[in-house]
Amino acid sequence: MTENIIFDVDGTLWDSAEVVARAWNIVYERRGLTRRFSEKEVSECMGMTLEEIEEKIFSDTPPQEKKEIIDDCLTTQNALLQREGGKLYPMVKETIEELSSNYGIYIVSNCECGYIEALLSSTGMGAFVGDFLCAGMTGQGKGDNLLTLMKKNGLKNSVYVGDTRMDETACKKAGIPFIWAAYGFGTAENPAATVKSISEVKEAVKRL
Structure with missing residues (x-):
């Protein structure tokens, strides 16, 4: 039983794909990066580990800034999700x-x-x-x-x-x-x- x-x-x-995509785009725009994420791209990463997402979707992020940018994306997405869900x-x-x-x-x-x-x-x-x-x-x-x-x-x-x-x-x-x-x-x-x-x-x- x-x-x-x-x-x-x-x-x-x-x-949460729409909110997460929006959060990541906020980070990239704030940093002057041209890359933009679609809701579809993010939804295709749902269920993956961060390492898998990094390989799939952040592969073209400037290597010297990658960890800092990803950390910023995670912090921003969680703050936005706290407010909006x-x-x-x-x-x-x-x-x-x-x-x-x-x-x-x-x-x-x-x-x-x-x-x-x-x-x-x-x-x-x-x-x-x-x-x-x-x-x-x-x-x-x-x-x-x-x-x-x-x-x-x-x-x-x-x-x-x-x-x-x-x-x-x-x-x-x-x-x-x-x-x-x-x-x-x-x-x-x-x-x-x-x-x-x-x-x-x-x-x-x-x-x-």
Whole structure:
């Protein structure tokens, strides 16, 4: 019987691509750089680690300034997300609140520090989430972070809800069922369950 539900962020709880693209463009404009990021470009990076994003989207950034610019982008995006939030998928807050009455609710993401905090602060969902972990906090991949979070909190009988094959692979490493959020950014190969809306998670968990 499932006791805990661990959620991904991007493509599962919200879509922040428009706000993130806008934040990065603010940084580049402020620094006099001509490069501009589209919402589509940013959405294609959702779920990646910072190293993967750096290789995919920041490869043409001036090498001598790259770390400083990326740090500026992350700081600016998190500040903007704190104020405005991303676009929550329908029924996310209501579903998380309802699920928290019967399950432990946790978050594991490949994001950097400050991003999950911005999500929880801007949406008011912090009260429903027991703990969270991200790549920026540990330097680990998602599979290892799932294992770390579960060990840290003594979690058993857990499931993960995410939207990409990377999430599915992480669940295999962590030895937990993967529920595919088909409304998100990615695809899945052989999920334990599929949901077309986060509101379907409750029934999907019961069937596992």
